[in-house]
Amino acid sequence: xxxxxxQAKEILSGFGVAVPPGALAYSPEQAAYRAREIGGERWVxxxxxHTGGRGKAGGVSFCKSDREIERACEKMFGRKLVTHQxxxxxxxxxxxxxxxxxxxxxxxxxxxxxxxxxxxxxxxASAEGGVEIEDISAEKPDSIVRSIVEPxxxxxxxxxxxxxxxxxxxxxxxQQMVRTxxxxxxxxxxxxxxxxxxxxxxxxxxxxxxxxDAKMTFDSNALFxxxxxxxxxxxxxxxxxxxxxxxxxxxxxxxxxDIGCIVNGAGLAMATMDTIKLAGGEPANFLDxxxxxxxxxxxxxxxxxxxxxNVGAVLVNIFAGINRCDWVAKGVVQALQEVQLNVPVxxxxxxxxxxxxxxxxxGSGLPIxxxxxxxxxxxxxxxxxxxxxxxxxxxxxxS
Ligand code: GDP
Ligand code: MN
Numbered sequence: 001x002x003x004x005x006x007q008a009k010e011i012l013s014g015f016g017v018a019v020p021p022g023a024l025a026y027s028p029e030q031a032a033y034r035a036r037e038i039g040g041e042r043w044v045x046x047x048x049x050h051t052g053g054r055g056k057a058g059g060v061s062f063c064k065s066d067r068e069i070e071r072a073c074e075k076m077f078g079r080k081l082v083t084h085q086x087x088x089x090x091x092x093x094x095x096x097x098x099x100x101x102x103x104x105x106x107x108x109x110x111x112x113x114x115x116x117x118x119x120x121x122x123x124x125a126s127a128e129g130g131v132e133i134e135d136i137s138a139e140k141p142d143s144i145v146r147s148i149v150e151p152x153x154x155x156x157x158x159x160x161x162x163x164x165x166x167x168x169x170x171x172x173x174x175q176q177m178v179r180t181x182x183x184x185x186x187x188x189x190x191x192x193x194x195x196x197x198x199x200x201x202x203x204x205x206x207x208x209x210x211x212x213d214a215k216m217t218f219d220s221n222a223l224f225x226x227x228x229x230x231x232x233x234x235x236x237x238x239x240x241x242x243x244x245x246x247x248x249x250x251x252x253x254x255x256x257x258d259i260g261c262i263v264n265g266a267g268l269a270m271a272t273m274d275t276i277k278l279a280g281g282e283p284a285n286f287l288d289x290x291x292x293x294x295x296x297x298x299x300x301x302x303x304x305x306x307x308x309x310n311v312g313a314v315l316v317n318i319f320a321g322i323n324r325c326d327w328v329a330k331g332v333v334q335a336l337q338e339v340q341l342n343v344p345v346x347x348x349x350x351x352x353x354x355x356x357x358x359x360x361x362x363g364s365g366l367p368i369x370x371x372x373x374x375x376x377x378x379x380x381x382x383x384x385x386x387x388x389x390x391x392x393x394x395x396x397x398x399s
Pocket of ligand 1: 020
């Protein structure tokens with residue numbers, strides 16, 4: 001789960017990382033008021049959107065007066081910010097963070113990530129901060145310093161000092177650097193983060209080390225341990241289809257194709273998507289309803305898949321080991337009785353209670369296309385979808 005910059009700054013500052021004075025605003029007037037409270041003569045107005053690269057996309061604005069702040073905010077609020085990370089649809093700006101601007105002497109990159117090959121937290125740092133890490137590693141790969149933290153002893157001071165030396169930090173600033181790194185590491189481990197990134201971490205004209213930007217990502221599976229982090233979730237920044245699925249305990253990833261998939265088990269879902277492609281179609285989603293799916297859960301999955309306007313056919317593929325085919329069948333029937341059926345539905349059931357399941361489908365009187373194998377199911381789904389489209393086209397050309 002991602003959080004906003006201002007939220008990450010608040011958390012990190014609680015762990016001893018220094019940040020500029022700042023405040024959140026929900027309207028241009030409030031932003032100007034916040035700036036007066038902060039004081040000073042120059043401010044930075046920053047769109048709070050779950051993405052990097054806001055600066056280049058018009059999401060960061062430098063202002064010298066109330067009027068400039070209000071104008072900058074009016075341009076941002078309610079708009080979608082499109083960056084190289086958001087995709088063309090962008091993400092909405094509903095919150096703006098106002099900060100006192102600081103004079104920058106040097107910009108560093110400081111990141112904490114999970115390194116899967118060493119199975120450790122890895123610190124990634126560079127003296128070429130301010131640009132994205134991908135650009136640093138493409139253009140100045142030699143400037144990147146990497147250091148692995150041994151979990152048994154945690155992040156040691158000498159290790160932080162060594163990183164600071166390798167970044168060429170002046171001796172008088174090293175203690176502040178150590179404090180910053182240790183604060184980030186403690187926040188990372190104590191809150192079950194998977195990423196902490198400060199870019200840029202700056203040295204100001206008056207010798208302060210400050211986090212000017214901050215990003216944190218958390219392990220969703222550990223959120224139950226941190227209710228104060230879980231409540232920072234902002235659904236306005238998520239793919240609405242995936243957010244709805246997560247709320248319903250379903251494992252859903254939206255894709256660009258036309259064949260909706262309802263499957264149990266991630267492996268079977270992958271195999272189903274492959275088989276759809278082999279049959280000449282494109283999956284519209286990945287949806288794993290999991291084991292022990294009740295009819296209600298299957299019906300929820302159905303409504304979710306059908307809510308995607310691109311879906312031209314739905315393929316249900318269940319291999320019931322823990323699941324029960326009769327429950328799945330009941331769920332399909334229940335969903336189709338509630339939701340207007342305007343696309344072909346193909347169901348393949350195998351495993352537990354398969355005969356009961358088939359009987360429920362057959363007895364429902366609904367136009368469900370049944371298949372015995374995965375290949376057959378995928379071919380029928382793609383065939384039915386293509387047929388459906390050509391029929392619609394014919395209807396359109398006749399009328
Ligand atoms: P991002 O583009 O989404 O990563 O947003 P950032 O918060 O990193 O802001 C973009 C850039 O604006 C930073 O890399 C800084 O160079 C610059 N910036 C942000 N805050 C300040 C500030 O207070 N003073 C100055 N001089 N520059 C700033
Ligand atoms: Mn940044």
